Amino acid sequence: MDCEQVIRLLWTWLDRELEVEVSQEVEEHVRACLRCKEHADFERRLREIIQTCCKKDKAPAGLRARLLALLAESSHGGDALSGH
Numbered sequence: 001m002d003c004e005q006v007i008r009l010l011w012t013w014l015d016r017e018l019e020v021e022v023s024q025e026v027e028e029h030v031r032a033c034l035r036c037k038e039h040a041d042f043e044r045r046l047r048e049i050i051q052t053c054c055k056k057d058k059a060p061a062g063l064r065a066r067l068l069a070l071l072a073e074s075s076h077g078g079d080a081l082s083g084h
């Protein structure tokens, strides 16, 4: 499995909706590949934020889109998120 495949499967993987064998392949790759690990960490955090927001007060679609854009931005340029 290469990085491209892993990244394409990330959301499904985080949803735990992959077949066990595929899921294990993704997991092994993410463990070994820093780039995909960072990607996975980012996606996971993003999902947590969205889930928290949505649970709390049913975040409007606009807010969710803004949040996504914001996070996408910070994942490109700096490491605003990785610095904790």
Ligand SMILES: [Zn+2]
Binding pocket: 002, 003, 004, 006, 029, 033, 034, 035, 036, 037
């Ligand atoms: Zn990779």
